[in-house]
Amino acid sequence: MAAPKxxxxxxxxxxxxxxxxxDFKLGLFDRVxxxxxxxxxxxxxxMLRSGISLANTVNIMSEQSENALLRKIFASIYKTIQxxxxxxxxxxRYPKVFxxxxxxxxxxxxxxxxxxxxxxxxxxxxxxxHDLQKKINGALLxxxxxxxxxxxxxxxxxxxxxxxxxxxxxxxxxxxxYTVVIMQATRFIRLNWYYLLxxxxxxxxxxxxxxxxxxxxxxxxxxxxxxxILNQVVKLQILTSVARTIGVLMSNGIPLVRAIRITAExxxxxxYNNILSQVATQVENGVSLAAAxxxxxxxxxxxxxxxxxxxxxxxxxxxNLRYLYGFYSEDLQELTNNxxxxxxxxxxxxxxxxxxxxxxIIVGPIYSLTSAIN
Numbered sequence: 068m069a070a071p072k073x074x075x076x077x078x079x080x081x082x083x084x085x086x087x088x089x090d091f092k093l094g095l096f097d098r099v100x101x102x103x104x105x106x107x108x109x110x111x112x113x114m115l116r117s118g119i120s121l122a123n124t125v126n127i128m129s130e131q132s133e134n135a136l137l138r139k140i141f142a143s144i145y146k147t148i149q150x151x152x153x154x155x156x157x158x159x160r161y162p163k164v165f166x167x168x169x170x171x172x173x174x175x176x177x178x179x180x181x182x183x184x185x186x187x188x189x190x191x192x193x194x195x196x197h198d199l200q201k202k203i204n205g206a207l208l209x210x211x212x213x214x215x216x217x218x219x220x221x222x223x224x225x226x227x228x229x230x231x232x233x234x235x236x237x238x239x240x241x242x243x244x245y246t247v248v249i250m251q252a253t254r255f256i257r258l259n260w261y262y263l264l265x266x267x268x269x270x271x272x273x274x275x276x277x278x279x280x281x282x283x284x285x286x287x288x289x290x291x292x293x294x295x296i297l298n299q300v301v302k303l304q305i306l307t308s309v310a311r312t313i314g315v316l317m318s319n320g321i322p323l324v325r326a327i328r329i330t331a332e333x334x335x336x337x338x339y340n341n342i343l344s345q346v347a348t349q350v351e352n353g354v355s356l357a358a359a360x361x362x363x364x365x366x367x368x369x370x371x372x373x374x375x376x377x378x379x380x381x382x383x384x385x386x387n388l389r390y391l392y393g394f395y396s397e398d399l400q401e402l403t404n405n406x407x408x409x410x411x412x413x414x415x416x417x418x419x420x421x422x423x424x425x426x427x428i429i430v431g432p433i434y435s436l437t438s439a440i441n
Contacts, residue, residue, distance in 0.1 A: 099164045103134040105193035112186035122148050140164060153177055167329045168312055175319050185319060192315055203300060206403035210410045217418055224425060225253045284337040296410060303399040305339050307392055314388030324351045342366060355379055
């Protein structure tokens with residue numbers, strides 16, 4: 068009896084039946100970093116090219132993926148693959164992790180027999196997308212730090228400096244009216260800061276949930292496209308993403324109409340999402356892509372439209388889309404590199420105005436007292 072038990076134990080170890088919840092679902096705040104997804108897809112490509120079966124590849128990823136949440140997802144995918152479900156269909160159950168473009172390229176690779184090549188191509192695409200987003204976030208970090216430090220400085224003046232000066236100022240005669248107003252306002256803030264903080268948090272939550280609604284997403288998208296300086300970054304980022312995504316999908320054998328619809332789904336800006344959906348419908352009805360985009364010249368530059376028109380007429384649309392991606396990504400990188408110098412004048416004006424206001428508040432009464440003494 069002992070020998071069969073050892074044999075069974077060995078088989079169980081090879082199958083490795085770790086916790087594989089087929090019905091595993093992501094929580095509301097569960098997220099997997101895009102870089103982890105890109106690295107996991109690259110590792111899958113390498114294993115497939117070395118001759119490991121798809122099921123064993125997914126099994127290995129469920130054990131060795133760097134992200135704990137991704138390990139659970141691959142464990143669930145392994146369970147469905149064991150039942151004969153394709154990798155693409157299994158990934159569709161996790162749209163928050165595997166976007167439409169990931170699923171579509173993997174689906175084409177499974178159908179055409181080039182899954183390992185498609186996975187390698189997809190990992191490069193996700194890595195470039197992550198690097199570009201990281202550069203944009205880095206460009207926005209400097210102004211956010213300056214604004215935060217300015218807010219801290221103002222709070223320190225309101226809660227620590229002005230209370231000590233207020234007693235002195237109240238002994239003066241003929242205090243400037245603006246100083247009285249500022250003193251009253253800052254006193255109100257000090258006495259009711261918890262109510263103001265609670266009210267600010269409530270407003271922030273209401274705005275957060277509003278911007279999650281379809282109407283709120285459109286409003287936020289319009290704001291981002293009209294905000295000075297930032298609107299240039301948003302627009303260039305979207306144009307880069309549109310050119311890259313459609314080009315990547317078409318080069319993997321996905322029809323143009325479907326590629327446009329997938330691009331619309333993966334575009335976070337609701338305004339461009341709606342426009343691309345309209346463009347896809349028009350192209351499906353026989354209108355050329357350039358003609359459909361020409362109806363939205365406010366959002367697509369003339370150069371973008373002309374190069375697509377040239378690509379459609381000469382049969383080099385994929386190549387022209389790759390060129391557009393390189394062209395606009397260079398513009399975007401140049402803009403993000405110069406973001407600090409573009410925003411710096413606005414920040415200096417803001418900080419100068421705050422310092423000037425503080426000087427008037429503090430120095431004004433002292434100057435009045437000096438004049439009275441003289």
